[in-house]
Amino acid sequence: MLTKTESQERVFRLQVMLRSKDIHAALFIMPIDVYYFAGTRQNAILWIPAEGEPLLLVRKSLSRAMDESPIAAIRPFPSSKEFASVFSEDLSTIGMTFDAIPVQQHLFYSRALPGRTFVDISMMLRELRSVKSPFELEQLRLSAGKLASVFAEVPQFLKAGMRELDLSAEMEYRLRKAGHEGYVRMRAFNQELFFGLAVSSGGLNGGFFDGPVTGKGLSSASPHGASCDEIRVNQPILLDFGGVFNGYISDMTRMFVIGTLDAELQRAFDVAIEIQELVRRGMKPGAICEELFFAAAAMAEKAGLGSCFMGMPGEQAKFVGHGVGLELDELPVLAKGFTMPLQAGQVIAVEPKFVIPGKGVIGIENTFAVTDDGGLRLSDLPDDIVFLGA
Template sequence: MSHAEYLIPESELSTRWQKCRAMLRETAPEAGGLLAFSRVNIYYLSGTLGMGVFWLPLEGEPVLFCRKGLERAGIESAVRRKVAFKSYGQLEALAAEAGSPLPETLAVETGGLTMQLGELLRAKLKGKRFVPGDMALGLARSFKSEWELGIMRRCGALHHECLHELLPTVIRPGMSEREISHRIWEVFYSRGHMGVMRMGSFGEEIFLGHVSAGESGNYSSAFNGPLGVQGEHPAIPYMGSAGNVWRMGQPLACDVGFSLEGYATDKTQVYWAGTDASIPDAVRSAHSFCMDVQAWLAESMVPGALPSQLYAGCLEMATKAGMAEGFMGIGDNQVPFVGHGIGLTIDGYPVIAKGFDRPLEVGMVLALEPKQGVPGVGMVGVENTFEVTPQGAACITGDRFEMVCVE
């Protein structure tokens, strides 16, 4: 594709603005519009990964304020009103000049500002009242358009090809986690992975994902996910360790994302070092249980289903199967969710967890990741990305979920 073919059409941006406005009226009805600050949300609303502020009034034309990169924004963004600025103190006057004045009450993306910048915004826009606008943004982004779904479906197909078809041909027992990680990068880049994946939660980072051989899958992790990993270094606890070698009779869990045109899919593929006959019954049963949970979730994720109830159903399955202790992690690695929204960031809305009581809707995309820690062995299980349809959730990252044996 040429650079021009990547650009977000004005009609797509207009649809996104209407989504945000509808969600803003529902979640922050007192606000007269929304200010977005993070680059990801500026991209979502404008089509350019801008440095600055995006102003979306409830009525009238949006304005993209560029602290830097106004010329690039002119090339990439279909937003009609783009203005250079240097200080938050200029926003009110510039918005008025652009024909979209700032109201008294503003919704703001609180997660897109540090406390320092938030206090600066208050100081520069005296007399304005600020209310959180993050839920409106999160909800709007959770409803994927056909334009977005097209990208994510292509991303998911490439993701499956890489992990299920290509990677098993270039890895083998005896390799270190780091060597395997580099092989993953090679096959990913050969199929168009764009290199960058993003996290929305403050302070979270991601680099490729987690590549964990054997008991490394249960290694204590500070990342908000069930799969343990020792990682490259205490300063970079991601990807895989040069000191951990994948040995015969061990699982290898690769929880790695694929990125295409700004969007990501999430997938975990587990490999077994040895023949299928050499897989211990406890390991086989644990992996089979995770596939059963994923299948139940996919069937149950119809429009109107509540994420909190789906999560409760998964816990009930784990208890009945005798898998509760290692379900979604061992010890302090255990996490209180089994899935999460995904799109421009790996961690999106909604989450399959307690407290998420807003019904699922057609067009939402979630990564489902039931995993099971096996003491003394490592972690097995699955993760795939699913699109909510009227009939249930359809997997966009392949249709083969068993462990892949590599000898």
């Protein structure tokens, strides 16, 4: 549960940023943004003035919000007639997260608060949230540890002949038993994810998901993740799952093989491990995001694997690492065009992967925190491919 001190520190950091941009207040309506500051995911909006105390207005459930949130001022959501009177007219420039709110909602609040100017604070919020507090780092460490414990059970149930779907279901079952909350929240429009990926031959399918491996999925309506294809011997099996515990998401990929692995795939895996270490060493405050991506891509190219790095040839993802926290796709992103420097406390899932046509998918992923000594890994599960007898 979010403490009063933690909430106040987050609010204070935002208020400093608002004042630096001459923005009078922020109005948050996206549930995960409200949760970040207020510690409750009830149906509510959160008003944070650049000076003064926040106000949480709750549609449902007011009683639960009052039990969960450390925000001092919590009230029922007012009627339309009363809404404008709740907010000082002097606070005329209001920040909202245009990256995530529907146009309909923007229009509603524009009408409800006439005479105000609404400005975009999406990047401001995302940059603020990208730097994790010690409390958040501990939540992510716990998440990664629980996720790793389920990955360690895979040799107990992975068998040749089972479907990708069966393997995925076994992972999902064990994750839920461990306390996985089910929601793998993503901010990007038109992206969605159910738990994660369990793919073998199905991993060679392209798809909409903005990642290196998509999976065939179960239908054209759900073209992502595990399929009904059977897992066969001597094929790489990729498991990529998010752990979601107390709201915080860790991300991990491990490889399994029943039998033996093609030599080219083994070499690609070895290169993925080298890329992960290159990026990990470079994850220090001040390092430029895109430079880490360029270094990773150059290593893949030098190994003769550039065309299949981070996805199918022609459909490659344009990153090698992405921020994680309360959402799977947070800042920073290790990608071309992201010239921001890393900051201590940011947490990044590094996932160098290859999709080799006709052979399979291969790679690794771990979640790291940015420190002065490079990336600090948040789980201790070995990276090695796990080979099982046929």
